[in-house]
Structures are given as C-alpha cells and as structure tokens.
Amino acid sequence: MVQDQLRALVHRYPFVRFATRQLRAHLPRRFGGLDPDRVPPRNRSVRLDLPRPADGRREVGPDSLTLQFPGYLTVPRRLAGSGLARHEPDSLASFMAMLDHTSPGAVLDVGAGVGVYSILAAARTRRPVFAFEPTPEIASAARAVSSSANLGFTVVDLALSNHNGSGHLRRALHNDMCNRLVHTRRTGLAHITVRTSTLSRWNETAATFPTVVKIDTAGTEPDVVSGGLEVLRRYRPWVLTKVRPDRGVEERLMALIDPLDYLWFPISGDPPYEARPEISGRASPAWERMWMLAPEEPPNGFWESVAMWRSALAACQGSPR
Template structure:
C-alpha cells in the first residue's frame, strides 16, 4: 500500500500556482510520524506547529531559505516544498538517523521533490558524535545519552549551522529545531549565523532538558533582540523573557517561536488561517493506494481522486 495524506488548501496560493493535493508518505506503520499521520491525517500531526511552520514560510515570502534540523522522514520539508515550491523556497533537511534519513530520501523521490537532505547531526562542534537510538521510538533518538533509558549509541557525522552555512554560502531565513533536549548545542553552533541574518526560529523545548545549558543560550538570543513566544491555540501571543521560558514549559505545548521582532499581527492571522485549513485534513481524507495492478491503473486512480478533491474545493461536485 502507498499512503497519501492531504495537503491543506490555500486558495490564493493554489490559484497562483496549483500544488499537489496529497503527499505520499509511503507507509502508515514504519515510523512514529507515519503512524501519527495515519491516525489523524496531516491536520492531526503537530497541528499548531505545522500551522506555524506553514505561516512562517508564507510570511517570509519568495525564496525563503528553510533549515529543518531534526527533520525525521522529511514530512515538514515535503509539505513546505509542495506548497511553496513555486515561490522558490530552498530547504535543507538535517537528519542523522541512517534508516530515517533513507526514508526521507524515499519520500522526497516518490513525490518528485528536490530539497536537500543532509544525513548528519547538528550540534556545536563539527566532527563525529554518538547518536543514541531510542528503544521506544525513532522520534526520541538524541545526542543526549540520558534522554531515553536503554538507548544504544551509533556514530554519525556532525556539523554546525555556522559551519554548514559558511561552507555552502546558504543562510537560513527560518530555522526549525527539534532535537530532543540538545537544542542548546544547535543554537550555540548557530550563533554567528543567527547574529548575522536574524532568522525566525522554531524550537521544541522539553521539560526534561537541561536548562542550566539552555537558558544562557536564550539570554544570548535575547541580547541580540529575540523574543520568545509559546506556540499554542491561544488568541494572544504573550512574549516571554529568556528567564521566563523555563517556567512556562508544558508537556503538551512544547514548541516555541523565537522572533527577532515583536509578533506581527499579519503572522498571527496567517497562523489562525492555516489552523482552519489543517482541520480539513483528517484521517478521513487519507488515501491508501494498493501497489497491485498496473502503473496505468494506479495513475488513473490518483487522477480520479484528484478530480474529486478539486471538485470539492471549487464546489463543482
């Protein structure tokens, strides 16, 4: 079976340049992300974070450079390029786990996308590091040996955002970090780049993280003008100081938006609108396509499904 998840529909973007109505994530069972997409559709997967990510890409506009650190199977990269590819978005997805990076490359290929996948950890010193593979789920793999009990180490290459950006002459407008309590090291290794180009940053912060390491890094960001906003469904976006962040950590509200300016009203409006669009992408809009039958038959099925979805959007059912 091939497993397709619906992309949220943005009328204005789709009118300017139609984009694929589905992303093929290949399998509904192999990884935790694929299983979660199967249970709830694309709108049921990290709903608030996904709405924020898509809104930031829209807000930053054409030719946005997006670094996805801890990309897993590349779902966010695939979604962002599917929707904003015609605007010239440039995406680099960093994923150190060998099997997961291989799955990310397969998803990129089957969807005929072109973002870069770098099979490397991102930390504060380039070289080689031990990545600890969680016995629970690959989403809990971490450079922190104590993050999941029973984790087993494997050596992987490591880079820093500063080293990568300098070598490739590519600098992020948007930096997303999800590295299971090692975000302080990613930020430390990105500080020169951050100070130079002031990217928008989204960052998962866990209560199990070591805030004796994290808070000083947030203070460095604060000194160069960053403000900290917890991503939630609240109507307002109260700003937090570096010292206040730890006191507002939540088991369910893990993601934060670090902005080098006050939260723009336009961005808030975009986030609210993407939330609504994502609510339409439920488990019922998932599609399982049998790999049996001829290639032509499969293409005909997909075209039929796309015609149905187009009719649903335009009201021509």
C-alpha cells in the first residue's frame, strides 16, 4: 500500500517524476536503478510529418510541424520514435476519410490526449475542432500544440460523461493514455477531481453542429455516448470510438446505439471494412480497437479515401530532435 502511494505521488507531479528518474539513473540496477539511455528528457522536441494525399487535391495546412512536449508523456515518445505511420494508422485513415465525406461541421475529439486527431483535423480541414482532455498537464500540452503550430483547435478541460458536475480521474501508473474517470469514494494520490459534463449539455452551450466525433476515454466510452444521445439523434454525426473487450463496453454501446440505426464497422486491416451485426472489442486489432459508427452506408469513394490516407500516413515516419 505504501509503495503504491509513493508511486502515485511520483506520477501525480511531473517534476517529482523527472527528478526521481534522474536519481535512479545513478543507482545500480539491484537498487532500482534505470538505464540512463532509457530515462526520458524533461522536454521533448518532435518533428511530426503530416500526411498529404496523392490525389492531386489542394490541401490546407503544413507538411510538417515541430512540436514541444513534456518528456514523460507517452504519445510524444511514440511519435518521436515512429511518427504517425505507427500511431493507430487505420483509425487515423478512417478518421480522415470521414472528414472527406461528411458535410461541413465541427469535429469533437473526446479523450484527445495531446491532440493527434485534433492536429490532423485542424491541419487538413477548415472545420472547427474541439479537443476534450481532463488531465491538466496533458490538456496544457495540447493547448501549447494548438497555439505554437497556429492550428487553432480549442482544448476543452472537461471529462465528457453521463453526468454534469465533477468526477474522480484516476491516473494510470504506467501509461498516461489510460487515465480514466472512476466511480469511487475512496480516493488517493492517484486520483484528481475534474469537471464533468454530458456531450449534450456542452453542445447546447457551445452551439456547434458536430459531424465527426472521435471517442477514446479508456473504457468509459458508453458513458460519453449515453450523455450525448441527443446529439447523435439530432445531428447524426459519424463516430469513431475505441472498444476495449471484457469490460461490458460492447454490450452497453450496442444497447445505446441500436435504437439510432447506426452501422458498425470494425477498423481492422485493409479497407473496405464490413458492417457487423454486433460490436466486439476483439474484432479489431489490440493496438487500435476502434470502431466506426456510421449513420448511413459509406458513400461512393469512401473506402478508396481510407486506403489513400493509409498510404499517406505510411510515409510519416518519426523524426526525433
């Protein structure tokens, strides 16, 4: 218990985390020492190549961005190593195809992290983009990305859920991509209190017309959908959502979405993808586990667009600085 609390303390405060790792780099392995070459820097500069389709169209936005991140964050470390080519490439390609083939409207990136999906939407379209991220230091990093690269997407410090008010966000000890809202009265150093809202309540205030929604909230995706049913009924956006198996997520999503007459496509392998009669977290690759929820049959050219973006992403290799 004491060890868990100490680990939570280290992960709660970035400066403490950085100082602890620097100290452990000077200790022998038998005393918990770390390989100095594997200790992340305090700050990380990443040159991020952006995909540009090869269909001759005139695209907005730059070919690459140089971004600054805190060195301990998980996604920037992965981007520095392998770029967008290996960061959920099938999901990103499907996301970009959705932007190509849906009517003009807002993009909502729920569980944005540092904003990879938001970066692409803002760099390659002129749509309003909103990135929802409740973890304070990650939201701050996403806001710095938007500002420094002149992308102009809006970072919203909210955890979208099925209720309005506040909730407990539990920080994952080994991967900040897995921070999630939890229902508990027993909190510790691993928990922080964050503002919560339903998607429907937020959208009523923001007055957006969402046409593309991406959801990745580490297992609470059904809560986000539950709080946004009015948005789904009224605006019929295309949805890209992560589905983790064995948590009851599949059954809850199907119960919520089925009355809305959406089609369910697992994002897996080479397109075209086939609609399934049920949602299963094991139907898509473990490293992505994304599903596309379509309010209608994909239009002509949609799957070709997915393949085109997948090819463009394959050229976006990592360029650490």
